[in-house]
Amino acid sequence: MITADDLHKSFKTKTGLVKAVDGVSFSAADGQITGLLGPNGAGKTT
Numbered sequence: 833m834i835t836a837d838d839l840h841k842s843f844k845t846k847t848g849l850v851k852a853v854d855g856v857s858f859s860a861a862d863g864q865i866t867g868l869l870g871p872n873g874a875g876k877t878t
Contacts, residue, residue, distance in 0.1 A: 835859045852876075 841853040852874060860866050870876050 833859060833861055850874075 835858070837857045839853050839856045840851075842849050842851045844850075850873075858866075868876050
């Protein structure tokens with residue numbers, strides 16, 4: 833099992849600060865497949 837609580841991540845762009853993740857919490861069981869969806873430029877690989 834992996835657990836993350838209250839994650840926050842932001843980054844700077846030419847137009848200002850972008851919150852990629854703001855207060856996200858999740859758990860994933862051993863062998864569970866998970867994914868993260870979002871539009872281009874949303875910071876998914878951050």
